[in-house]
Amino acid sequence: MTERFSQVVRQQADAIWESQHSHPFVRGLGTAELPLPCFQYWLVQDYRFLIDYARLLGLGIARASDLATMTQFAELTRTILSVEMTLHRSYAAQFGISTSQLESTPKSPATQAYTDFLIRTATCADFGELVAALLPCMWGFSEIGQRLAQQPAVPNNPYADWIRTYADPEFAQLAQWCCGLFDRLASEAGESGRLRMAEAFLTSSRLEWWFWDAAWKLETWPI
Numbered sequence: 001m002t003e004r005f006s007q008v009v010r011q012q013a014d015a016i017w018e019s020q021h022s023h024p025f026v027r028g029l030g031t032a033e034l035p036l037p038c039f040q041y042w043l044v045q046d047y048r049f050l051i052d053y054a055r056l057l058g059l060g061i062a063r064a065s066d067l068a069t070m071t072q073f074a075e076l077t078r079t080i081l082s083v084e085m086t087l088h089r090s091y092a093a094q095f096g097i098s099t100s101q102l103e104s105t106p107k108s109p110a111t112q113a114y115t116d117f118l119i120r121t122a123t124c125a126d127f128g129e130l131v132a133a134l135l136p137c138m139w140g141f142s143e144i145g146q147r148l149a150q151q152p153a154v155p156n157n158p159y160a161d162w163i164r165t166y167a168d169p170e171f172a173q174l175a176q177w178c179c180g181l182f183d184r185l186a187s188e189a190g191e192s193g194r195l196r197m198a199e200a201f202l203t204s205s206r207l208e209w210w211f212w213d214a215a216w217k218l219e220t221w222p223i
C-alpha cells in the first residue's frame with residue numbers, strides 16, 4: 001500500500017483545515033481574546049451537537065462488521081455521553097449557562113446542517129462514508145488542541161481547560177485509531193467507494209469550519 005487514504009483526504013481538505021486553525025474563534029481560544037458570548041454560543045450548540053454525534057456512533061455500532069469496531073464505538077459513545085457532556089455542563093455552569101438552557105436552545109443553521117448530514121450519512125450511506133463523516137470531528141479537534149497547546153500559554157486564559165481537554169494525548173490516540181479504521185475501509189472500498197468517502201470527509205470538514213464561524217458570528221436563522 002502506498003500512501004494512506006487518510007493522508008490523501010487530509011491533503012485534499014488542507015485549505016479548509018488551515019482555515020479552521022486561523023479562524024478568529026480558534027485563535028481567540030489560544031489568545032484568550034475570544035468574546036465570552038461566542039464561547040457561550042459554541043458551548044450550547046456543541047451540547048446539541050454531541051447528543052447527535054452519540055446517536056451517529058450508536059448507528060455505527062449497529063452497522064460495524066466486527067466486534068473490535070463495535071466495542072470501540074460503544075466506548076466512545078459512553079465517553080461522550082458521560083465524560084464530554086458532563087464537562088460541557090460544568091463549563092456551562094462556569095460560564096453562566098444553566099442545564100435547562102443547554103437543553104432548550106434551538107439548533108443554529110450550522111448545527112442543524114452538520115447533525116442532519118451525520119445522521120443521514122449514518123443511515124443512508126455505506127459504513128465507509130459513516131466513518132469518513134465522523135473523522136474530521138475527532139481528528140480536527142485533536143489537531144487544533146495540540147496546536148493551541150504548543151503556543152505560549154496566556155496567563156488566566158478562561159479557555160485553558162478547553163485547550164487542555166482537547167490537547168490530551170488520549171484524543172490523539174483516538175484520532176489515530178479512527179484514521180486506521182478509515183484507511184482499512186478505504187482499502188476495501190474500491191474506487192467509487194473511496195470517492196464517496198473523500199466527499200463525506202470534505203463535507204464534514206466544511207461543516208466543522210462552519211461550526212466555528214457560526215459561533216464567531218452568533219449566527220441565527222435568517223427568518
Ligand SMILES: Cc1ncc(C[n+]2csc(CCO)c2C)c(N)n1
Pocket residue numbers: 046049050053076079080084136137138141142171208211
Ligand atoms: C463540532 C464539534 N466537532 C468536534 C468535537 C470534538 N469531539 C466531539 S465527540 C469527540 C470524540 C470523543 O469525545 C470529539 C473529539 C466537538 N466537541 N464539536
